[in-house]
Amino acid sequence: MENPNRVPLLVRVATALLLATSQLATAYDLNPDSRESITSISKQMAEDLVGFYKGNEPGQTPGLLPDPYYWWEAGAMMGTLIDYWYYTGDDAYNNITQQALLFQVGDxxxxxxxNQTRxxxxDDQGFWGLSVMSAAEYNFPNPPADKPQWLALAQAVFNTQASRWDTEYCQGGLRWQIFTWNNGFDYKNSISQACFFALGARLALYTGNQTYADWAEKTWNWMIGVKYIxxxxxxxxDxxxxxxNCTVLTPYQFTYNAGGMILGAAAMYNYTESQVWKDRLDNLVTGSKVFFTGPKSNIMTEVACESVGTCNVDEHSFKAYLSRWLANITKWAPHTYNTVMPYLRASSIAAAKQCVGGKNGRMCGLIWNNNSYDGTTGVGQQMAAxxxxxANLIGNSSAxxxxxxxxxxxxxxxxxxxDLGRDQPNGPDYAPINGGDKFGAAILTILVIASVLGTMGFLFLDETSGQGPVAQLKGCYFSAKGFFHSASAAITTFAAGGGIAAAAAAGRKRGQQLKQYLDGSTPGY
Structure with missing residues (x-):
């Protein structure tokens, strides 16, 4: 007999779906005025971001994200995790962040x-440099004494990039790529200049060294001169x-290009306290309003690609950097707070509302201005949200x-x-060769030649002949005498050359003497 109190299956399914939808739709109800609300939601967002990262797991490489993410985005992500610690005080990810930042420093x-020369x-190197610069500025826990330190790493990135300043074309600027064979070597992009500019300005502010500020000024003037701004x-x-000669511009506008220049201008304003840099900063902030759309024109949007659905994996993350850097500048240029925070506040509410994706019902998508989830997930989307x-916590955070x-x-x-001035990567770091290496190379060469001769001797035998193998080879001796003489000489040559070949392959690691570049000086601290 049917239970009269039993709820029909269709009703139960519909109720479950309704409840699930209701729960997802209100997953993040951000209150930008409540520290508890902001930190609670940030904690969950950070947890989901770190879920994409496997570099701290056994058998994986620290500092790398899985495909399809490039190396640079892992460096940018570490910057976000530094920000997470800075804003919330939660050190849950400090160990994996430090591990990643130190593992990828290079020789x-x-x-x-x-492993990243291809x-x-x-710009890729620049993002890692900006992350360790943040670590220095925020007093992120310092590495062990026997490891490179955050400030030193940022200075090294700056020095290598200053040595690549290219006046052969366009009267200056950095190329997009470092190595000649990579696509984009013939392109000078704004984000490479912006990273270099912002890093130089921040180093000037941190160290007090005018040389860094001079480079920042030089980069700014170049950007104006080629009309990138x-x-x-x-x-x-772009x-x-x-x-x-950099005269035909790529007119696309991306959030991170504007953000990087805004960041550097704010640092220069704080360093110089000059009206010139205040005006430059304020003008750039005004120009960045192009990235805010929606009914009230206050929701951050990647205008070059969002509306047409063409944003690639890299571009999914760009809003993270404009969000980060607009918040940052309010500490160096407090007068900007009332200008930028209403935009960040509105954008944060919109971003949080659409984080209803994934199996956990709280993953964030790319598009914030249509009041619904766009169905995408990824490192970039999660970082940006x-x-x-x-950013809502910046007002009560330390400078x-x-x-x-x-x-x-x-x-x-x-x-x-x-690496100063290098346009070719380092070769393998072999140990210096010794006598044993040379002897081993010679023996290996002799064995290879003997094997070849033995094979040829087998081919010379006539299986239909009535003569035995010895008689056949004896008969071949005089006709092949010239060959064996040549082979003997070859063996001697190869044996002697074994050490030479080994020496050529065993490139020694070069010393740490600095190359003098450009004006013959290196910025100091």
Whole structure:
């Protein structure tokens, strides 16, 4: 008999779906005025971001994200985790962050690891440099004494990039790529300049060294000179090819290009306290309003690709950096707080509302301005939502430190070593060869030649002949005498050359003497 109290299956399913939908739709009800709300939501967003990272697991490589993410985005992600600690005080991810930042430094502690030569550009290296600069400014826990320090790493990145300043084309600027064979070597892009500019400005502020500020000024003037920055509307364009002497601009606007220039301008304003830099900063902030759309034009949008659905994996993360850097500038230029915070506040509410994706019902998508989840998930989407959410805490957060105002990170003004001016990667780091290596190479060569001769001797035998193998070979002796004489000479040559070949392959690691570049000086601290 049917239970009269039993709820029909269809009703139960519909009720369950309704409850699930209701729970998902209210997953993040962010209150930007409540520290508890912000930190609670940030904690969950950070947990989901770190879920993409496997570099701390057995058998994985620290500092790398899985495909399809490039190396640079892992460096940017470590910057977000530093921000998470800075804003919330939660040190849950400090160990994996420090591990990643130290594992990827490369042979000369400048974020040029050998395993990234096929993809590393100046902008990629720059993002790692900006992350360790944040670590220095925020007093993120310092590495062990026998490891490179945050400030020293940032200085090394800056030094290697300053040595690549290219006046052969476009009268200056950094190329997008470091190595000649990588696609984009003939393109000078704004983000490479912006990273270099912002890093130089922040180093000037942290160390008090005018040389860094001079480079920042030089980079700014170059950006204006090639019209990458439009001084009418203060838009920042993407870049240009050297083949046109940087005269044919790529007019796309991305959030991170504008954000990087805004960040550097704010640091320079704080360093110089000049009206010139205040005006430059304020103009760039005004220009960045192009990235805010929606009914009230206050929701951050990647305008170059969101509306047409063409944003790639890299571009999914760009809003993270504009969010981070707009919040940052309020500490160096407090007058900007009332200008930028309403935009960040509105964007954070919109971003949090659409984080209803994934199996856990709280993953964040890319698009914030249509009041619904767009169905995408990824490192970039998660980083962007987390950064704009945490930005609400900037008002009650401490200002970035400097060397004479509480900063403890140790510097190395000569950082970069052999990578200064390098346009070819290091070869394998073999140990110096010794007598045993030479002898082994010679024996191996003799064995190879003997094997070849033995094979040829077998081919000379005539299986239909009535003569035995010895008689056949004896008969071949005089006709082949010239051959054996040549072979003997070859064996001698190869044996002697074994050590030479080994020596050629066994490139010794070069010393740490600095190359003098450009004006013959290296910025110091």
């Amino acid at each position: 000369t502690n400048d974020y040029m690891p050998r 993809t590393e550009g100046n 439009n001084t009418t509307n203060w838009y920042v364009y 870049g240009a090819d050297v083949e046109t 987390l950064e704009v959410t945490m 970035p430190l400097t060397a004479d105002r509480g900063g403890t990170s140790q510097g190395d003004p000569g950082g970069g070593g052999d």
